[in-house]
Amino acid sequence: MTDSQRILITGAGRRLGKVLAQHYLDNGWQVLAHFNSACELAHHAALKTVQADLSDPGAVGRMCEWLVQQGPVNAVIHNASCFIADADAADLARHYEQHQRVHVTAPARITAALSDQWAEGAAMISISDIYADIPNQRFAAYCASKAGLQNWSLSMAQRLKGRVRVNVIQPGPVQFLPQHDAAYRERVLSQSLTGRELGYGAIVQACDYLLSAEAVCGTVMRVDGGRFVANRYDQTFSD
Ligand SMILES: NC(=O)c1ccc[n+]([C@@H]2O[C@H](COP(=O)([O-])OP(=O)(O)OC[C@H]3O[C@@H](n4cnc5c(N)ncnc54)[C@H](OP(=O)(O)O)[C@@H]3O)[C@@H](O)[C@H]2O)c1
Numbered sequence: 001m002t003d004s005q006r007i008l009i010t011g012a013g014r015r016l017g018k019v020l021a022q023h024y025l026d027n028g029w030q031v032l033a034h035f036n037s038a039c040e041l042a043h044h045a046a047l048k049t050v051q052a053d054l055s056d057p058g059a060v061g062r063m064c065e066w067l068v069q070q071g072p073v074n075a076v077i078h079n080a081s082c083f084i085a086d087a088d089a090a091d092l093a094r095h096y097e098q099h100q101r102v103h104v105t106a107p108a109r110i111t112a113a114l115s116d117q118w119a120e121g122a123a124m125i126s127i128s129d130i131y132a133d134i135p136n137q138r139f140a141a142y143c144a145s146k147a148g149l150q151n152w153s154l155s156m157a158q159r160l161k162g163r164v165r166v167n168v169i170q171p172g173p174v175q176f177l178p179q180h181d182a183a184y185r186e187r188v189l190s191q192s193l194t195g196r197e198l199g200y201g202a203i204v205q206a207c208d209y210l211l212s213a214e215a216v217c218g219t220v221m222r223v224d225g226g227r228f229v230a231n232r233y234d235q236t237f238s239d
């Protein structure tokens with residue numbers, strides 16, 4: 001990695017996106033950090049921020065106009081995500097549209113806007129979820145739109161062949177929240193094969209790998225401590 005490289009990370013205001021942005025700043029990258037409600041990143045000479053609600057087509061359009069002013073891009077991580085249970089949606093049509101816009105339409109428009117800006121050897125990563133491949137009736141809009149993000153990303157691997165390597169990361173549950181009690185943590189960890197909380201570092205490590213692995217393109221990489229496999233086993237053989 002050289003200090004001339006530029007990366008766009010969506011949803012970089014907090015949590016995983018913020019950790020990724022700080023990691024690439026610490027490693028000498030110029031970071032274009034998209035955020036929605038608030039950006040917790042500290043001022044940095046190599047950091048530029050852009051606010052956009054990715055469920056708002058007008059805001060995505062303004063973000064795309066801003067992006068084309070920023071020069072060549074070596075890497076993009078589509079990380080922004082909304083995660084709302086279907087039962088919590090007041091308006092089901094709006095709920096599904098919101099997930100589709102944030103997880104599929106916005107990444108598609110952002111990627112199209114960058115079409116003349118990809119630097120030599122560029123790479124793009126979409127952060128999906130193991131639940132893109134595991135139905136979950138409580139979060140059906142989330143799962144369906146993450147599956148859409150995944151499939152769209154692999155189409156982009158085809159469309160951008162020879163210019164941009166596109167890959168997908170499917171995290172399992174990454175980091176417990178303060179409200180997760182001991183029983184919940186124990187249950188989740190018992191459903192993984194490694195039996196350990198992944199932590200944001202696991203996803204950072206996977207992004208580093210995919211950004212540098214020149215032979216890897218069109219791959220869906222699970223970074224879940226084996227939870228997908230554990231899930232499959234439980235669903236097949238448990239009582
Ligand atoms: N955390 C996990 O255990 C886990 C497990 C599997 C997959 N993942 C995936 O890993 C990624 C990062 O996880 P995370 O827990 O850090 O995600 P998160 O906090 O749920 O969301 C990531 C970012 O997306 C932004 N966002 C939400 N709605 C948006 C909108 N309408 N427009 C623009 N940005 C919006 C959020 O900003 P605001 O808060 O400002 O809205 C936030 O900064 C996500 O893609 C997630 O689906 C996470």
